[in-house]
Amino acid sequence: WNHKAACAFPSATQNEINGQDARNLMKNGVTLVTEGANMPTTPEGVDIFLEHKILYGPGKAANAGGVSVSGLEMTQNSMRLSWTREEVDKRLQMIMKSIHKAAMEAAAQYGHPGNYVVGANIAGFLKVVDAMMDQGVV
Secondary structure, three states, rough: OOOOOOOOOOOOOOOOOOOEEEEHHHHHOOEEEEOOOOOOEEEEHHHHHOOOOOEOOOHHOOOOOHHHHHHHHHHHHHOOOOOOOHHHHHHHHHHHHHHHHEEEEEEEEHOOOOOHHHHHHHHHHHEEEEHHHHOOOO
């Protein structure tokens, strides 16, 4: 995290980027950080990125593509279908755009416009709540 760059993609492990690493990234010109692992940035690092208006994509939103494609594969298998690479990509694009829209709308609705962390947390929570209510759990 000590090299000049415009973007950073922490993808290896939890707590990979701490507060000092976040400051180093900013000092070296990073303006975008998107997570490719589960929680590779410590809460301190996230706070620093948000405080300094670094475009930050939390793993729960950024990693949704891999989970979504796994779901699409299971759908194909259960329906005995075989989609082309282009069809899978088209469906993935729709899913990711929907996730982005839900996160941005939730962030704005709850007073944090443009904050992917807040938006992804709230949108994810609301999705679980809706599913639980639909199932009669709550």
